[in-house]
Amino acid sequence: MTMATRAEIIRERLKDWMAARKDRKRRGELTRAVCLVTGMHPKSVPRAFRREQMRGKAGSRRPGRPRKYGHDAGAALEAVWEAANRPCGEILFGAIREFVEVLRRDGMWKAHGAEATAQLLAMGEHTVRRRVSAFRKRDRCGKGLSGTRPSQIKAVIPIFKGPWAGLPPGKGQLDTVAHCGSSLAGDFAWTVNYTDYATYWVVARAQWNKGQAATLASMEAVRALLPFSWLMGHPDSGGEFINWLAKRWFDEQGIELTRSEPCRKNDNMVVEERNGHVVRRYLGYVRYDAEECVAAMNELYGVLCPYLNHFIPVLRTVSSERVGAKYKRKREQVALTPYQRVMAHPDVPEAAKERLRAEHASLNPLKLKEEIDRLTKVILTIQSRGTGAGGKSQVR
Numbered sequence: 001m002t003m004a005t006r007a008e009i010i011r012e013r014l015k016d017w018m019a020a021r022k023d024r025k026r027r028g029e030l031t032r033a034v035c036l037v038t039g040m041h042p043k044s045v046p047r048a049f050r051r052e053q054m055r056g057k058a059g060s061r062r063p064g065r066p067r068k069y070g071h072d073a074g075a076a077l078e079a080v081w082e083a084a085n086r087p088c089g090e091i092l093f094g095a096i097r098e099f100v101e102v103l104r105r106d107g108m109w110k111a112h113g114a115e116a117t118a119q120l121l122a123m124g125e126h127t128v129r130r131r132v133s134a135f136r137k138r139d140r141c142g143k144g145l146s147g148t149r150p151s152q153i154k155a156v157i158p159i160f161k162g163p164w165a166g167l168p169p170g171k172g173q174l175d176t177v178a179h180c181g182s183s184l185a186g187d188f189a190w191t192v193n194y195t196d197y198a199t200y201w202v203v204a205r206a207q208w209n210k211g212q213a214a215t216l217a218s219m220e221a222v223r224a225l226l227p228f229s230w231l232m233g234h235p236d237s238g239g240e241f242i243n244w245l246a247k248r249w250f251d252e253q254g255i256e257l258t259r260s261e262p263c264r265k266n267d268n269m270v271v272e273e274r275n276g277h278v279v280r281r282y283l284g285y286v287r288y289d290a291e292e293c294v295a296a297m298n299e300l301y302g303v304l305c306p307y308l309n310h311f312i313p314v315l316r317t318v319s320s321e322r323v324g325a326k327y328k329r330k331r332e333q334v335a336l337t338p339y340q341r342v343m344a345h346p347d348v349p350e351a352a353k354e355r356l357r358a359e360h361a362s363l364n365p366l367k368l369k370e371e372i373d374r375l376t377k378v379i380l381t382i383q384s385r386g387t388g389a390g391g392k393s394q395v396r
Contacts, residue, residue, distance in 0.1 A: 193279060
């Protein structure tokens with residue numbers, strides 16, 4: 001039985017309920033009858049009659065203050081929000097009047113009447129923020145799409161939830177980043193991102209789709225590019241990592257394979273953070289569905305990863321303590337690069353440190369940054385030309 005049906009029954013019996021005001025026996029009979037029909041609790045019946053009585057002739061009027069801004073004003077606000085490329089309410093509030101004036105001037109405001117326009121211009125900042133927040137929540141603004149589909153062998157791979165502190169270099173976290181734009185349909189490029197927990201050393205590799213064989217090739221590249229031995233891989237429960245092919249490969253290489261608990265992104269806190277600071281920062285949320293982009297992306301990662309590992313410091317969170325409804329976080333006093341962390345770690349062999357010193361001496365951060373900018377433009381050019389049908393890559 002729906003709530004509307006219950007409300008109709010209460011309205012039909014209200015006259016009898018009011019007539020039996022001083023007759024407790026009759027009201028008891030009415031209560032039992034209503035409970036039998038509606039399934040309501042006996043204590044709820046008098047309250048329901050009371051609410052219907054207080055409602056009176058107003059019908060099912062919305063409780064609280066009457067709405068000041070109608071649906072037409074909301075539609076006008078949404079039109080301005082769309083024209084401004086969907087910003088947050090704080091930014092949009094100061095631009096509403098100018099947008100309305102420009103759209104009026106160019107004859108693009110005809111769908112919104114004078115009353116709706118007046119209400120829109122009279123809106124306060126708090127109202128704009130609240131309504132824009134509802135728009136963003138409705139349209140999932142700022143939300144990426146999940147490409148994770150758990151494999152049936154997940155029970156074979158143990159869940160590891162820490163402690164992470166004190167683990168040696170080589171025990172890190174894995175994740176994939178989908179370069180899918182706004183849709184997961186079809187073929188497009190993916191990035192496999194490995195981030196070492198102890199040192200924040202990053203290795204990223206691009207691949208076409210996230211099939212098991214392609215992911216295995218990316219993991220082979222990760223193992224070859226790490227300056228120290230790979231001891232543990234810790235992905236989420238996605239099928240690109242949690243499958244028999246990957247399990248056999250990890251076992252053959254002597255690398256421990258663990259996974260995070262499903263729906264717990266904080267189990268992979270380091271690599272999830274670097275997905276944004278490394279992959280999304282330089283490649284954004286564009287859809288790369290030209291297959292030639294993969295080679296260009298790997299050329300970019302060949303420059304980007306040394307740039308980040310050798311020259312870009314990371315300020316690590318040392319502790320996080322919940323105090324009431326907030327978290328009190330303590331961070332390092334001095335930010336260190338992954339290279340500095342590797343050189344200072346006692347568990348890294350001296351031979352690996354010597355190789356890194358020689359590599360570090362040959363690098364120039366400004367030249368690396370210029371090459372990163374160039375390759376980023378190359379990737380966007382390849383994608384914009386739509387060379388996925390077999391055109392040649394423009395990487396030179």
